Amino acid sequence: MAGVVLETLSNKKLLILSFSLAIILTVFFLIGGIVAPSPNSVMDTLTVKCYDKDNGWHLNNMKPFTPRGKDSCKYIDSFNDEEIELKKIDANEIVFSQLLPLPKEGIDLDMSRWFQNLIAVMDVNVEYDEDNPYPENNKPEMLIEAKLFYRDKEDDESDWKLLAESSEQRTLDCTIEPERRRKGNLYTCELISLFELGSVHYDYYLINIRLPIDPRNTMNRIGKLADMHVIAIFQNGGFTKVWFSMKTVLFPMVLVVLVWFWRRVQTQGRSTNLTERTIFALGIILSIMNCPIEWLTLAVNMPYMMLLNDIRDGAFYAMLLSFWIIFVGEHMMDQVDRNRLMAYWKHLTVVILGCLALFIFEMCERGRQLVNPFFSIWSSEIGGAAAFGFIITAGIAACIYFLFLCYLVFRVFRNISLKRTSLLHMSTLRRKYYSGLIFRFKFLMIVTLLCAALTVIFFIIGQLSEGQWKWGDIDVSLEYTSAFLTGVYGMWNVYVIAILCLYAPSHKKFTTETDDTDTNSREEEVQLTQLPSEASTLTSFITKQSAD
């Protein structure tokens, strides 16, 4: 009887393999936890209130306002200054400006291409003021005119080039506790997303924001503004380096195993079956995800990298979900011949539907951000509803999928228990065939559940903990979020590698099984040829034998 490697592997070898995979997994986890820094850094910056004396912005004068350096703008310390009244400074003449990164340790820092992405949010500090109240009963609309400039180190200090500009509408949502309603206290406001960049290709970024007031509409009637913070979040260079190295190591590893697997399938001298094709597809999609094309970002400006990575991740998870359905279906052990993709159309439609919803959402948000980094689908009412709709669709699809999967697994277990009782009365070949099937299925079930459980547990711990763990007094601290990311990434890689290795067709038993087959009756062989997909190796073997 021919099966997969898993069945022919001795317990000792299986143990060694599991053990080494577990070690690899631990290594991934520790690399993330000890070597890598936290995945992201934050720069909490306070914008400088530049005074646009000549109303240059309004006149579409492209001159950017820089908070410091050679051509820095004239600025106001606070909106409480008397000079505001003295000089009759208008809200339209204020430009909030900040230059990223901030100088630290006396060094003029610059952004690195290793940072990969840059997300900026606005923290608007609104003061409680009875004379100039924040409209608490209706959330005020904000009109944000924003410009983003960039400059490289070699460039002249005033040579700012425009990266993006936009007028965006956002809703400001602030609250204050009744007991804190005293002049000068700050409202607690929701953060407002400003922009997202998919690549950090340049050295310096300059943000200019204006909140225009127009007497004809109610835009930017937000009460008394004290300060505006722009918080920049970017991926840490150290994390990127660890992540890239991981991908670079994993990519050829998976590729080698994948090639080995496919050659093993090809040398069986029969047509491939659905499970094999699915496993192969899983391997290919994993390799696409692993492929470290991110290295190119260090040389080429690839703002679509973030989108591409999300799509690659999404494709992998979609494939993984499809794989589970197909694998469980192919191990159903009823007399239905599936072995075709069409047999699973119901289940796969659900997966595709869910993924499509997420994909469209992703394209609307991040895809649109390629054109306009300031875009946010959530800022408009229709966009927000649509985005919510997509996410709900994906959520429903996920639920239906889960029910499908549970139902299939339940049926397999019912069939297993049915087969168990009749297993003893079967002939050796039949028994071996079924027990092999059961073993394979149970093994994958356990491993999959373990991986899924670990992912969920790690995720929950990550949400609960503060992202940093310390072990005792020794100076070993664990960067938990990084460990979670590298650990989970490594885990699904190891999972696929294990499946590729263990579920590759085995050719070991060809020699040993010959003793068994002689006891089989002709009748049974006929029966077995009609067995579903998984038996195809077996069938081909038997037909070959009988032909002999």
Add this chain to the structure above:
Amino acid sequence: MHLMVTLCLMLLTTDVCSQKSTKVKAPKGTKWWSLAKAGEPSNDLRSPLTKHNNNPSLEPLTKRQRKLVTKNPGSIVAVESGAKMAIQECKHQFKNRRWNCPTNFDGHGNSIFGKIIQKGCRESAFIYAITSAAVAHSVSRSCAEGGISTCTCDTEPHDRPAGRDWEWSGCSDNAKFGHAFSRKFVDILEKGRDFRYMTNLHNNEAGRVHVSSGLRRDCKCHGMSGSCAVKTCWMSLTSFREVGNSLKDRFDGATRILPGNDGLKAEEENSGNGRGSKKRKLSFTPANPNHKHPGKRDLVYFEDSPSFCEKDQGLGHNGTTGRECNGTSIGIDGCDLMCCGRGYRTEEYVARERCQCQFHWCCDVICKVCTVNKTRHMCL
């Protein structure tokens, strides 16, 4: 000898060991408060930050403060605005009390808060705390603004091996630098080892702790498709008003401590077990044994406050004569308490006020002028 060593350890940040500590009753270093008056008459739009290094207003600083400020370009601006902030906040918090935080720029190098700071009363405790807090707050703010280029970059709460630089793990937390700077800058002046010195140190630190502990935590989710799989959090400063509010609460609940207990005993114990040599941990015994020991956020004092009813030239307080009071309140701003029972006169007057104003988020107030009849009560 042991005492000296402990003292030196306590003053580690100020490395006062290298100098013989001179006994200064009136802390000369508090002169930096007068920075608040810099540019007071016409608060012109200031020149770019880079020019602030050679700001001439370094005069009221001690030598070591000057060194610190020169080492951190831009910090003098922050200190200056901190001093202003502190005075403003003090005046705001005490506007309804007999002692209304009077300031006086006499230009003779006297403390702008008057001689009250030489006393050990609640008011002086508050002044020390609020000024120290203001420097911490203002410097942190300036770091976030990019006004000080030497703010520290330590990213982790623990020491990471060297080479984990900006590119590797980024920079964060401006508040820590503000705290450290304020400690170096403000505590530097308090030379000496008497009880008053210890009290002032404690109150300085209490002010700073209110800034550091008043940080607000914000988070942003930015995982795959914006999910919360990856969440980044940071601490942001609250407004200085909040710091003022909480310090005012501590003022009301300040602990009176027993003089003679200079906190050194606790320090000796502390350094005895090998720890705490870097930390100045002061411990005072409350005057009322039923009260608990003052914590690091509590203000401490050891002298009763004057009544502030009569004019006291020595303290630089004008008394409450002529102060406006609230005719209906029974609190400290009410006429009975405010006027110290001397009575008050009531007058009606016509005021021209701005009304029906139209505000924008920052400025540009379009108002009408209304005339209203008003009543006010003034202490006799």
